[in-house]
Amino acid sequence: MTKYVAVAGKGGVGKTTFITLMLRQIIREKEISILAVDADPNANLNETLGITVTSTISEVLEENKNIKASQDETSKASFFNRLDQCLLKTPGFDFLTMGAPQGFGCYCYPNNILRMYLETLGNNYDFVIIDSEAGMEHISRLTIPHIDIMFVVSDSSGRGIRSAGRVHDLIRGLQADVDKIYLIVTHTVENSLKSLADEIAQTGLQLIGDIPLDDLIFQQDIIGKPLFDLPDKAISLQAVDKILRQAGVGGRFSDSK
Ligand SMILES: Nc1ncnc2c1ncn2[C@@H]1O[C@H](COP(=O)(O)OP(=O)(O)OP(=O)(O)O)[C@@H](O)[C@H]1O
Numbered sequence: 419m420t421k422y423v424a425v426a427g428k429g430g431v432g433k434t435t436f437i438t439l440m441l442r443q444i445i446r447e448k449e450i451s452i453l454a455v456d457a458d459p460n461a462n463l464n465e466t467l468g469i470t471v472t473s474t475i476s477e478v479l480e481e482n483k484n485i486k487a488s489q490d491e492t493s494k495a496s497f498f499n500r501l502d503q504c505l506l507k508t509p510g511f512d513f514l515t516m517g518a519p520q521g522f523g524c525y526c527y528p529n530n531i532l533r534m535y536l537e538t539l540g541n542n543y544d545f546v547i548i549d550s551e552a553g554m555e556h557i558s559r560l561t562i563p564h565i566d567i568m569f570v571v572s573d574s575s576g577r578g579i580r581s582a583g584r585v586h587d588l589i590r591g592l593q594a595d596v597d598k599i600y601l602i603v604t605h606t607v608e609n610s611l612k613s614l615a616d617e618i619a620q621t622g623l624q625l626i627g628d629i630p631l632d633d634l635i636f637q638q639d640i641i642g643k644p645l646f647d648l649p650d651k652a653i654s655l656q657a658v659d660k661i662l663r664q665a666g667v668g669g670r671f672s673d674s675k
């Protein structure tokens with residue numbers, strides 16, 4: 419069974435960073451098939467992964483916005499073919515970019531086809547890992563209907579944690595079917611978790627771990643190298659590894675496919 423893993427949380431807290439480091443850790447651990455999806459309209463996961471994107475799902479949706487349920491099978495097949503062209507293959511995982519939202523008009527039918535396409539595509543993989551934007555558009559529109567693990571990410575501020583609490587409420591209020599929800603606190607320094615303990619408790623979220631403020635992340639950015647190539651010694655990588663083990667991703671989790 420395919421496992422769907424996604425992130426949520428307010429802007430700039432470290433969601434894309436976590437997804438990038440998670441991908442890096444999972445692919446080196448086992449022979450597993452992974453589809454990584456950038457569902458952020460302001461797509462930048464490709465950059466942290468060092469991938470060049472040629473076309474996005476939104477562009478294909480825009481090209482096919484006039485497709486109707488009554489249309490012949492050939493047009494539907496060509497729509498599917500175009501969607502397939504958005505799928506990039508890398509040695510460790512396949513990669514799909516959803517892209518910026520479409521213009522005005524009714525996209526119900528193409529969106530239904532997209533939903534079907536993503537479901538069928540997802541079945542080919544052990545893991546589908548989704549970088550969602552702060553507004554969780556695709557999750558609330560149910561383009562992505564099922565999530566096995568949702569990591570709600572917060573930075574080390576009280577405001578960040580309270581926002582994570584609201585995201586938690588939002589997820590529970592959605593129709594989306596989310597199995598496990600965990601909190602990750604990023605940019606931590608000594609005593610961050612201790613001073614945030616009360617705020618964290620109030621969110622009702624289970625804290626699965628933290629990712630310390632890592633100077634190597636800044637340095638990687640400054641020298642213009644993809645975050646994906648962060649050196650092994652990075653404290654952030656070790657922290658992500660611990661979180662994944664804690665969540666059962668890569669160990670027990672991937673064994674249960
Ligand atoms: N543990 C960390 N240590 C140091 N810098 C970090 C850490 N985590 C993230 N950053 C930095 O914080 C910034 C925001 O991170 P990131 O892009 O991952 O956030 P995001 O939640 O995906 O943002 P958005 O909502 O805009 O997509 C980036 O410049 C990133 O390099």
Ligand SMILES: [Mg+2]
Nearest residue numbers: 433434435458
């Ligand atoms: Mg991001």
